[in-house]
Amino acid sequence: MCGRFALFSPLERLANRVGASAPENTLRPRYNVAPGTWIAAIHQPSEDAAPIVDEMWWGYRPKWAKGSGNQPINARVETVATNAYFKSAFAKHRCLIPADGWYEWVKNSKPKQPYFICRKDREPLFFAGIFTERDDGSLGCAIVTEPGRGSAAEVHDRMPLILDDDSLEHWLAPDITDHETIKQMVRHIDADLIEYWPVSTAVNKPAEGQGDELINPA
Structure with missing residues (x-):
C-alpha cells in the first residue's frame, strides 16, 4: 500500500517534466504527507489541453456515492480497471502524484518501525493515480x-505504481481509455532503482x- 509519502522537490521542476505549467503559489515542502489532506496532482483536462498541476484530496469517493461510500487512498492495479468503484476513473480520469519517496512499516514491528523508500539517485517519483x-x-x-518489487518488497508486500518517464504522457492522455491499450503503453520503473532505510518513529504521528x-x- 502507500499510506504516507514525502514531496519536497520544487513543483516547477516536476511540472516541466510533463509539460505542465507550475502553480502560482509554490507549495511548501512536506516530509510526512498523510491521507485526508490536500496533495499536489497532475492531470490533463482534455485531449487538446496541456497538463495542469492541481490540488486534490487524498481520498477517493465519487460524487455518485453521495457522501456515504468508502474513501480509499489506494486502488490495486490488479482490479482498478474492473472494480465498479474505480473503473470509470481509470478509463477517463488518471493523474500523476509526484513524490520524492514514501514510507512503509515492517509488519509486526514494535514499536512500528517506518522506512523511507526512494530512488537511489534521489530523482523524484511519479505515482500513478486516479481521481474523481x-x-x-x-x-x-x-x-x-x-505488488512489492525489488528491495521495496523486503519492507512491504505492496508499493505505489511508479511510472517510468516514457509512460507519463500516456498515463495522462484522456483519449486513451481502453484497458489493454493502457496496459501495453504504461511501464513501471526498474525495481533496481529503489532503496530504503529506517527512519525515526516520529513519522508515525x-x-x-x-x-x-x-x-x-535512524
Missing part, C-alpha cells in the same frame, strides 16, 4: 498500487512535524 469529482465539487484521488529530519537514517 467529490460530492462537494472538489477532486479526490487514490494512488494505484502494485504526522502532527509531530514535517521537517527534513524525518527522512534521515
Whole structure:
C-alpha cells in the first residue's frame, strides 16, 4: 500500500517534466504527507489541453456515492480497471502524484518501525493515480498500487505504481481509455532503482512535524 509519502522537490521542476505549467503559489515542502489532506496532482483536462498541476484530496469517493461510500487512498492495479468503484476513473480520469519517496512499516514491528523508500539517485517519483469529482465539487484521488518489487518488497508486500518517464504522457492522455491499450503503453520503473532505510518513529504521528529530519537514517 502507500499510506504516507514525502514531496519536497520544487513543483516547477516536476511540472516541466510533463509539460505542465507550475502553480502560482509554490507549495511548501512536506516530509510526512498523510491521507485526508490536500496533495499536489497532475492531470490533463482534455485531449487538446496541456497538463495542469492541481490540488486534490487524498481520498477517493465519487460524487455518485453521495457522501456515504468508502474513501480509499489506494486502488490495486490488479482490479482498478474492473472494480465498479474505480473503473470509470481509470478509463477517463488518471493523474500523476509526484513524490520524492514514501514510507512503509515492517509488519509486526514494535514499536512500528517506518522506512523511507526512494530512488537511489534521489530523482523524484511519479505515482500513478486516479481521481474523481467529490460530492462537494472538489477532486479526490487514490494512488494505484502494485505488488512489492525489488528491495521495496523486503519492507512491504505492496508499493505505489511508479511510472517510468516514457509512460507519463500516456498515463495522462484522456483519449486513451481502453484497458489493454493502457496496459501495453504504461511501464513501471526498474525495481533496481529503489532503496530504503529506517527512519525515526516520529513519522508515525504526522502532527509531530514535517521537517527534513524525518527522512534521515535512524
